[in-house]
Amino acid sequence: MEFVIEATDLTKKYGSLVAVDKLDLKVEAGTIHGFLGPNGAGKTTTLKILVGLLKPDGGSVSILGQELGWDNPDARSRIGYMPELPKLPKHLKGRELLDIYGRMYGMSKEAREKQVPKLLDMVGLKERGNDLTGEYSKGMQQRLGMAQALLNEPELVILDEPSLGLDPVGMVEIREIMKEIAKEGVTVFLSSHLLHEVEQVCTNVTIINKGVALASGTLEQISAKIRGPLILEAEVDKLSKTVIGKVKELPFVANVSKDGKKLFVEVKTRDDVRSRVSQAITAGGGIVTSMNLKGGSLEDVFMGLLAKNQKEEAAK
């Protein structure tokens, strides 16, 4: 397995505050890896270390097989980085900015002439390329920030909250771009506090809180490791012992309990078994008026992990 980012015992302190605390991080090549955590979890600090903007107080980092020293331009030459709410020099026009950044990457004139219009088109700024970035809206700056991160056709793209400040259409477009570049073999490392975003685009995820990695792996691995039982919550008219008995007979059911008209069915499988539970209820003479699946989303996992982490902190 090839890793494009490997960080071991990564530590960063701001005075007495430990922003990143002995973080171990591995990002597999060719994946879209989400870096998930609440505000202030240490996501941006970690990303800034990865691109050489901050110096770690401890630990080691290698990017694309190269040790990340301080001020090492070579390590950055194969990376694209989009900061959180990118602040771009407002005295430059969008096209000029990409051209100048392209020169900084050492791109040839031909490569810049090909890549700059293509990227402006991709992020929907084709018509505004000759305007000063100071005249751009926040969303447009975000789009240009995405374009400059892809300028050098990087092997690894690091995106810090790429959807922040975008309207719903923009969010969808940015996610589509992420999926597109991943298809071309580019590894995307994406920090976000938007659970549904990570769930929609990421194949792998690392969950971080207070600078500590709480879990890491593919979405399925994390689910299997952390997720609590899946519970089907059904509201049933004519809820009787017969209904409960019928549901208990189902092979994937671990436990059944009731509270008034509500029936709680704990299931052992990740498959969608709602229709089979519904059929069992009907067979027992009950009428299903509503049914919800709880404990299955990344949000549930995330919240569960945070709650567990907080309990452990409190116990200390």
Add this chain to the structure above:
Amino acid sequence: MSVSHSGWTVKFLAVVRYELLWNVRKKKFLGMLVVAFALATLSLALNHIAYALGGPPVELNPDFVINSNVGLGGFVFVLFAIVTTMNIISAEFESGTIVPLLAKPVSRTTVFLGKLFAAFLTLLATYCFLMIYMTVGGFLVFGPQNNLHLVPLSLVGALFSTLIWIAIVLFLGTVFRSSLIAAFGTLGVWIGTTIIGSIIGVLAGQGWIFTYIPGSGNQGFANGGPSPFGPTGTGVSTGTDSIGSNLINYILHPSWEVTYYKINIGGTTPDQIQWVRLYSEPFSNIILTSIAVALIYFIVFVAISWYVFRRAQVTE
């Protein structure tokens, strides 16, 4: 991948281009340019304005251009240094544009040198335009001019004089990451050394100290002598702000000796004010000392700024 691993020069020139476009599009810079040309125009037109208001008729003055120091003086040097340099490091940190810039595969040393070189080019171009404007204007207003071949020395001197202020602005801006501290701090140094320092120097007889700090330096007199009403001859400032005019005077009058005086004030009436001769030195000493002082200050302040910038962590 279409990235060619071009050399240092390409990346350096990309930073220069980035910075130059910022400089020429800055409203502050354009405003300063207008002020500089307005002042130059005023010095050319002053005699005509006086004549129009009933003053003496305008006479031909073949030494106007060479004596005017092409319209540049201490305060203009400080202002141009502030306008061209106050933003180059500090404003990048203040606005957050440093983040995408330093994430590019360009070493911090290259970024630093590129920005400094761009400030120098901006100054050079501005001073060249001013020099040409004053030379042509002087010719048109005051007739044929003497010693025009020495005008480029004014330009060289002006650049030396401004470099020292650039280094101070850069130092304050880099260390404190604040454009305001850079601008007002430098203005404070100029006011302190040039205005207050000169007064204290003349009264206390310790003006030699000001030869070794930026600004107008010590005040002396050449080609004259003592008289009951004070020293006679041509006033000479020994400081780094006067390198241009001193270079020209040295070529025109290589044998000049400069004599320094202090004032003893015994009372409030003129006869109680006494000028006391302190010492004399050859003009060549003054030139060499002021150039050495400018270079040493420039090197020291730029080196400290570079060191701080190289180590700066981007927490913004």
